[in-house]
Amino acid sequence: MAQSMTSRERTGLMLAAPAFLYMICFFVAPTILLFVFSFYRSKAFVPIPDFILDNYWRALTSAGFWRVVGLSLEIGLATALLSVLASFPVAWYIVYRTRNNSLLYLIIASWITSYLVRIYAWRMILGSNGFVNSTLEQLGLIAQPLEFILYNPVAVVIALVHIYLPLTLLMLLSALRDVRTDYLEAARDLGASSLATLVKVTIPMIHRGLVSAFMFTLVLASGDYVAPQVLGGTSSMTVGLLISNQFRQTGNWPFGAAMAFICFAVFTLIYLAVVLLLRALGLAPNRRYH
Amino acid sequence: MLRAYVWLYVAVLFGPLFLIVLFSFHSTPAQYFPMQGLSIIWYEKFFENHVLVESMRRSIIVAVSSTIITTVIGSMAALALARLQGWAKSAFGTITFAPVALPGLFIGISLLTLFSQLGINRSLVTVALAHVLISLPFFIEASRSRLEYFDLSLEEAARDLGASAWDSFRLVTLPIIAPTLIGAAILSFAISFDEVIVTIFASGSETTLPIAVWSMMRQAMTPAINAASVLALSCVMLLIVSFALAGWLHRRRKLDRRKAFNDGAGA
Numbered sequence: 415m416a417q418s419m420t421s422r423e424r425t426g427l428m429l430a431a432p433a434f435l436y437m438i439c440f441f442v443a444p445t446i447l448l449f450v451f452s453f454y455r456s457k458a459f460v461p462i463p464d465f466i467l468d469n470y471w472r473a474l475t476s477a478g479f480w481r482v483v484g485l486s487l488e489i490g491l492a493t494a495l496l497s498v499l500a501s502f503p504v505a506w507y508i509v510y511r512t513r514n515n516s517l518l519y520l521i522i523a524s525w526i527t528s529y530l531v532r533i534y535a536w537r538m539i540l541g542s543n544g545f546v547n548s549t550l551e552q553l554g555l556i557a558q559p560l561e562f563i564l565y566n567p568v569a570v571v572i573a574l575v576h577i578y579l580p581l582t583l584l585m586l587l588s589a590l591r592d593v594r595t596d597y598l599e600a601a602r603d604l605g606a607s608s609l610a611t612l613v614k615v616t617i618p619m620i621h622r623g624l625v626s627a628f629m630f631t632l633v634l635a636s637g638d639y640v641a642p643q644v645l646g647g648t649s650s651m652t653v654g655l656l657i658s659n660q661f662r663q664t665g666n667w668p669f670g671a672a673m674a675f676i677c678f679a680v681f682t683l684i685y686l687a688v689v690l691l692l693r694a695l696g697l698a699p700n701r702r703y704h
Numbered sequence: 705m706l707r708a709y710v711w712l713y714v715a716v717l718f719g720p721l722f723l724i725v726l727f728s729f730h731s732t733p734a735q736y737f738p739m740q741g742l743s744i745i746w747y748e749k750f751f752e753n754h755v756l757v758e759s760m761r762r763s764i765i766v767a768v769s770s771t772i773i774t775t776v777i778g779s780m781a782a783l784a785l786a787r788l789q790g791w792a793k794s795a796f797g798t799i800t801f802a803p804v805a806l807p808g809l810f811i812g813i814s815l816l817t818l819f820s821q822l823g824i825n826r827s828l829v830t831v832a833l834a835h836v837l838i839s840l841p842f843f844i845e846a847s848r849s850r851l852e853y854f855d856l857s858l859e860e861a862a863r864d865l866g867a868s869a870w871d872s873f874r875l876v877t878l879p880i881i882a883p884t885l886i887g888a889a890i891l892s893f894a895i896s897f898d899e900v901i902v903t904i905f906a907s908g909s910e911t912t913l914p915i916a917v918w919s920m921m922r923q924a925m926t927p928a929i930n931a932a933s934v935l936a937l938s939c940v941m942l943l944i945v946s947f948a949l950a951g952w953l954h955r956r957r958k959l960d961r962r963k964a965f966n967d968g969a970g971a
Contacts, residue, residue, distance in 0.1 A: 422856070425869075426787030430796050433781035433840060437799050440837045444814035451817055500713065507710045517710075521717060526894040527940045528721060529901075530914050531933040534921055535720035538727070538735050541925065545723070548736035579717060630805065637807025640900055644921060654809050661813050661905065671817070674810055 452671035459665035469672035479656075479673070483680065486652040489567055490636030493574040494628045497582040500575070501627075505586035510595065518587070525580035533641050536573040540564040540645070565647025573645055574635045581634075582627045589623020590616075613697070621698040625688055633681050653677055721937075728930035735927065746931035756932055759916035764939075766828055766912055767896040770835035774892040777836070778843035779885050782851045783877075785844070804841045808901030811838065816905040826908035834906035835899060839892035846888040851881055883951060890947055894940045 455464040473479045508518060539545045542559040550556045563569065593616055601611040617624065639654030646652070653673065660670025692698035727735050731743040750756055781800055788796060803811055815834050819826055854877070862872035900914045907915060917932050 422787050423789060423792070426784045427792070428784075429780040430784035430788065430792075432777045433784070433800055433844070434796060436777055436836065436840065437802075440815065440818070440833060441803050441811075442799070444818040445810075447821060448814040448817050503706060504710050504713050507706050511706065517714070521714070523894075523941070523944055524717060524721065526891065527898055527937050528933070529898055530917055530921070531724055531937065532720060534917075534929060534933065535724050537921075538723065538925065539720060543734070543736060543925075545736055576717070576720065579713075633805065634807055637809050638901075639809055640918070654807065657813065658809055658904075661816060667813075667817065670813065674813060678810075 448671045449675060451668050452675050454668040454671075456666045456668050461667050469669045470676065472669065473673050473676055479653075482651050482656050483653050483677070485567060485650065486636040486654065487632075487680070487684070489571055489574065489642075489650075489652060490632040492571045493578060493635035494582075494631040496571070496575045497578050497631050498586070498624070498628050501579055501583040501586055505583055505590050508587060509590040510598075521580050521583060529577060530640070532577050533573050533644050536569065536576065537564065537644055540569050540572075564645060565649070567646060567650045569645040570641050570650055570652075573641050574638060577641070578631045578635060582631050585623060585627035585630065586620075589620040589627070592623075593619050617697050618699055621692055625685075625692065625698070628688065629681075629685050632684065636681075637677070724930050725934050725937075727927055728934045730927055733927055735925065735930075746927040747935075749928045750931045750935065753928070756913070756916055756928075759911050759913045760935070762828060762910055763897055763913040763936075766832050766835060767893050770832040770839065770896045771889050771893045773832070773836045774839045774843050775885065775889045778840055778847065778888065778892070779881075781840070781844050782847040785848050786852045786854070786856065800844050801841045803837055804845075808838070808899075812902040812905030815902070819906075826906060828907075828910055830906045830908070831903055831912065832896075834902050835896040838899065838902055839895040842895060843888045843892050846891055847881070847884050850884040854880055886947060890940075890943055893943060897936065897940055 451461060452469055453465045453467070454461045455466055455468075456462070508515075537544075540563045541547070542561055542564070544564070546563060547556070547559040551559065597615055597619070598611055601615045606614065636652070637654045639652065639658045642650045642652045642655050646655075657670045657673050657677075660666050660673070689698060726739075728746055729742045729744065730739055731741040731745065734740070781796075785793060785797060811834070815830070815837075816826075818824075819830055824830060858880075859872050859877050862876045863869070867875065898914060899912075900918060903912055903915055904918075911919075913932065913936055917929055917936075920926070920929055920932075
């Protein structure tokens with residue numbers, strides 16, 4: 415038996431090799447390279463090998479940079495919070511109330527096929543000739559189109575929530591699927607109300623899934639640079655936009671790389687803060703249930 | 705109450721997409737109610753636009769080639785996860801899933817840096833390479849649970865009965881896991897066909913359809929964008945529906961054959 419185990423594992427290693435090498439070449443190596451780049455000097459938009467901390471220093475001491483980071487995090491936090499809250503009841507419904515998966519497939523299909531389409535749709539709905547304005551005008555509620563509903567961070571959050579709802583739903587679903595109904599029934603038999611069951615049983619049991627759904631959405635939404643460009647207007651400079659501009663327009667790559675790694679550090683700190691907060695609230699016991 | 709909420713959720717998810725489809729058939733450029741009549745003028749405009757048609761052709765080429773690479777590497781990786789154990793399994797699982805946890809922007813700029821350092825000109829090849837990187841985690845994640853569930857002892861039984869490693873894979877494992885792999889391949893195709901964030905950095909002068917639509921969007925609002933979006937959406941939807949239909953027909957044919965066999969045995 416031991417002999418067959420090792421041969422099976424040897425086959426496993428062989429099968430794993432191509433994907434592993436691909437990830438090394440196109441994910442690990444570029445990430446390390448970008449990190450090295452963040453210490454380079456930039457002279458007339460040409461990155462020059464060096465080891466300087468100026469790029470980090472320049473970003474960290476710039477009030478403008480932190481303002482942009484702050485706005486991106488607000489957008490990310492709002493998006494993540496709204497997506498998780500809106501998707502949780504639906505995930506609950508799919509896991510405990512229906513056996514039908516076709517709804518789920520429909521939602522997944524719509525998610526992976528329409529990133530840009532969704533952003534465009536919200537521009538169409540919120541724009542000065544859009545559905546909201548034209549409807550309000552026809553109802554005689556306004557004389558002039560409301561310009562303030564588009565080109566602001568709220569419009570960006572609306573579109574991003576719409577984009578990331580299916581992702582949070584999927585992640586909450588896979589977390590909830592691990593919570594067997596026995597536990598919920600046991601809690602109810604012992605006299606817990608639905609709310610008490612949710613707070614004392616369900617949430618502690620799915621806290622890992624909950625945190626990853628929240629963090630995934632937060633990171634992806636704060637780092638998005640397409641939605642702010644189309645829907646955000648001049649008031650919504652986000653850190654994603656700031657970094658992508660360094661790589662596309664002004665061309666100070668080392669500075670852009672340094673900002674990317676600062677963001678990475680900020681995201682890690684937020685992750686730790688969220689975990690500590692949940693633990694302080696007693697919602698995330700440091701224990702595995704399944 | 706909960707039921708009503710779920711329907712509201714689905715309506716909010718699909719409402720905006722529905723509006724896009726609806727107004728792609730509008731006879732005027734106006735994008736608000738009441739509609740003034742239906743026409744296919746925006747689709748005609750799409751096919752008259754050389755840039756859009758060309759970018760759609762490129763999108764298909766990129767999606768097909770990246771899907772083929774993803775399917776080969778990804779199937780092997782998923783099969784590997786069913787065989788590996790302990791730290792090797794968790795390390796491999798983590799490294800193949802990690803790109804999902806980073807914003808596309810991060811992946812985009814690091815690939816851009818890599819390509820420029822190696823002196824690789826950005827082209828459709830670099831776009832396809834980038835698409836493999838981002839669809840691989842989804843491919844593996846979508847297929848691994850089913851592949852791990854598949855009992856390896858079946859394959860071992862085939863080996864014990866004298867089948868070679870390749871034969872037992874081809875005759876036993878592959879027929880069982882094929883539908884899962886095809887489903888995951890369609891997922892990869894859809895991801896590649898829709899990708900914007902990484903593609904902006906990985907592409908050179910030749911762009912894909914989403915990038916062409918993206919540059920149109922920054923200039924003006926025209927229902928031609930709706931038409932382009934609907935065409936892109938229906939490409940993928942057509943693929944999903946035909947796969948589902950093929951699966952259904954295949955199952956039905958098998959059932960019929962079994963029924964005919966049973967009837968024959970009874971007579």
